[in-house]
Amino acid sequence: xxVLAALSLxxxxxxxxxxxxxxxxxxxxxxxxHGNLAERKVVVETIYVTETTWAxxxxxxxxxxxAQPTTQVQVAALAAPSDVPDGEAGSAILTTxxxxxxxxxxxxxxxxxxxxxxxxxASNPIDTFVSSASDSLTGSETDSMPTSATADIVSTTxxxxxxxxxxxxxxxxxxxxxxxxxxxxxxxxxxxxxxxIGIVYGYTLESWxxxxxxxxxxxxDGFALNIGLDHYSQTQLDxxxxxxxxxxxxxxxxxxxxxxxxxxxxxxxxxxxxxxxDLPAQFKVDNKPFVSSFIGDGFDWAAVGxxxxxxxxxxxxxxxxxxxxxxxxxxxxxSWTAWASKDNGPIDQPLTTVQDEAYIxxxxxxxxxxxxxxxxxxxxxxxxxxxWSKNWLFKSENLWKDRWDxxxxxxxxxxxxxxxxxxDYGESHNVRNWGGxxxxxxxxxWSDGLDHLPMLDLxxxxxxxxxxxxxxPIVEKDQVFYWYRPHLKSAECDATDNFGSKPDGWxxxxxSIFVTTMTKLGGTVKITSGxxxxxxxxxxxxxxxxxxxxxxxxxxxxxxxxxxxYKKGEATVDISDKCWVPKSGSNSTGIYNYNYHAGVLDC
Numbered sequence: 139x140x141v142l143a144a145l146s147l148x149x150x151x152x153x154x155x156x157x158x159x160x161x162x163x164x165x166x167x168x169x170x171x172h173g174n175l176a177e178r179k180v181v182v183e184t185i186y187v188t189e190t191t192w193a194x195x196x197x198x199x200x201x202x203x204x205a206q207p208t209t210q211v212q213v214a215a216l217a218a219p220s221d222v223p224d225g226e227a228g229s230a231i232l233t234t235x236x237x238x239x240x241x242x243x244x245x246x247x248x249x250x251x252x253x254x255x256x257x258x259x260a261s262n263p264i265d266t267f268v269s270s271a272s273d274s275l276t277g278s279e280t281d282s283m284p285t286s287a288t289a290d291i292v293s294t295t296x297x298x299x300x301x302x303x304x305x306x307x308x309x310x311x312x313x314x315x316x317x318x319x320x321x322x323x324x325x326x327x328x329x330x331x332x333x334x335i336g337i338v339y340g341y342t343l344e345s346w347x348x349x350x351x352x353x354x355x356x357x358x359d360g361f362a363l364n365i366g367l368d369h370y371s372q373t374q375l376d377x378x379x380x381x382x383x384x385x386x387x388x389x390x391x392x393x394x395x396x397x398x399x400x401x402x403x404x405x406x407x408x409x410x411x412x413x414x415x416d417l418p419a420q421f422k423v424d425n426k427p428f429v430s431s432f433i434g435d436g437f438d439w440a441a442v443g444x445x446x447x448x449x450x451x452x453x454x455x456x457x458x459x460x461x462x463x464x465x466x467x468x469x470x471x472x473s474w475t476a477w478a479s480k481d482n483g484p485i486d487q488p489l490t491t492v493q494d495e496a497y498i499x500x501x502x503x504x505x506x507x508x509x510x511x512x513x514x515x516x517x518x519x520x521x522x523x524x525x526w527s528k529n530w531l532f533k534s535e536n537l538w539k540d541r542w543d544x545x546x547x548x549x550x551x552x553x554x555x556x557x558x559x560x561x562d563y564g565e566s567h568n569v570r571n572w573g574g575x576x577x578x579x580x581x582x583x584w585s586d587g588l589d590h591l592p593m594l595d596l597x598x599x600x601x602x603x604x605x606x607x608x609x610x611p612i613v614e615k616d617q618v619f620y621w622y623r624p625h626l627k628s629a630e631c632d633a634t635d636n637f638g639s640k641p642d643g644w645x646x647x648x649x650s651i652f653v654t655t656m657t658k659l660g661g662t663v664k665i666t667s668g669x670x671x672x673x674x675x676x677x678x679x680x681x682x683x684x685x686x687x688x689x690x691x692x693x694x695x696x697x698x699x700x701x702x703x704y705k706k707g708e709a710t711v712d713i714s715d716k717c718w719v720p721k722s723g724s725n726s727t728g729i730y731n732y733n734y735h736a737g738v739l740d741c
């Protein structure tokens with residue numbers, strides 16, 4: 139079967155018109171055949187903007203402008219292949235995901251536009267589509283695909299008469315139903331973030347909407363909602379699911395925390411799930427409500443399905459044994475091994491994929507799925523002021539970047555990813571910054587005032603690559619990311635620290651600034667750390683990392699790219715040779731803080 143994808147032409151422009159266009163964006167589209175018609179929905183994200191002057195429906199001049207708006211454009215096309223059956227219940231559906239620089243965006247109305255049913259006009263950037271890429275999928279290739287098979291076509295590049303570079307790629311799924319909204323199939327890749335309900339009893343609907351909007355903007359598809367037995371869990375779950383429904387294109391599922399739940403509490407789990415299983419925002423796989431857990435080995439998930447009167451899709455954090463993978467009540471396994479450790483203690487080694495490979499091995503033999511963890515850091519420093527006193531770190535200095543490299547290397551062996559965590563400030567692996575309508579369990583002492591959000595910008599090119607089946611992050615702009623601890627290891631704070639000593643593992647981390655660059659052609663970074671002499675490092679195209687000694691004082695970064703970009707910035711947190719003084723909370727004396735602060739410069 140030969141797939142033909144054609145974009146409706148946007149023509150019939152007034153004689154003379156000046157307008158603004160987005161020229162290099164990501165396009166996602168979905169086709170469903172209805173007789174001779176192919177229904178299609180397109181989403182457009184502007185990356186850079188030009189201003190074009192039109193005369194007699196042709197562009198006569200193009201110039202760059204500073205504005206960078208983002209919008210959405212929907213186009214209906216007549217592009218139905220004759221041998222794809224109608225998109226009725228049970229019939230095949232053709233789904234495509236395309237990337238192209240090919241559509242119009244205006245900040246003022248364009249009048250007189252009409253849609254045409256065929257062809258493209260190479261001299262007109264708003265008419266160009268990826269028909270060349272789609273045509274390369276031959277009949278023999280598609281005919282041999284099993285139901286719900288997926289084919290990837292590598293990106294190509296063409297030039298229009300205006301010199302606009304167009305990158306095009308195509309991902310096609312044929313057969314079955316390609317789930318949208320809260321639904322999905324086993325082959326759909328999703329990225330979730332682990333959200334701690336236990337600290338957000340004061341969250342409002344607006345709080346949830348803000349968090350979901352932030353998560354969506356960073357490539358996250360949904361929240362794994364960790365709950366214990368708090369009296370407000372149901373209230374907050376109600377708000378979370380409602381906010382996800384309002385937001386659209388965002389899902390939720392419950393992650394039962396068996397630090398609080400017990401393995402004999404089948405009824406409690408079943409009743410909680412039944413309240414949310416059929417809500418629009420509930421994440422489902424093959425129409426089965428998805429559910430997970432923190433620990434809970436041996437819990438009877440099959441009994442929960444019976445209690446819910448429907449099949450469920452359970453992917454709990456259990457040990458990677460074949461017995462667990464073969465458990466009839468499970469659809470897969472989740473791992474919490476997001477940091478290098480031994481007996482839950484720090485070791486001077488990086489995280490490897492050994493544990494992932496153990497999970498992949500057992501679930502593949504059982505024809506089930508594996509959900510892998512991704513985390514940025516681990517440091518906890520609760521003292522005698524709370525009953526849960528704990529004080530250690532795991533070696534995490536390059537963990538975030540290295541872990542995403544591992545994710546791409548494991549590729550399609552991973553069905554789902556779970557970022558650990560969205561908001562667990564107590565262990566410093568939160569990717570959401572401290573603040574908002576949540577309670578303080580004492581972790582504000584080492585979390586408030588430190589920026590973690592840039593890490594989500596670093597991961598976005600990796601998320602796009604993983605979903606596309608690529609082995610390298612998709613670098614779309616030049617950026618430099620940096621992170622570091624807020625004080626030197628030499629700081630002595632025992633006399634005033636809330637715990638009274640340095641965290642276990644303090645001696646295996648280095649006094650360093652960590653920098654990762656993402657560039658199209660490469661460049662140079664200049665780092666001035668405190669009173670240290672400036673350091674210049676040449677970085678290669680794509681992703682590169684450097685590490686330099688930290689010095690007490692201000693942290694200044696300069697970024698020169700081979701595409702002609704330049705940016706200079708000063709970090710908002712200085713490095714000190716003394717103890718960290720908390721920004722909030724009751725403790726205003728100096729403490730040990732082995733959390734991190736991050737920043738990003740965009741060129």
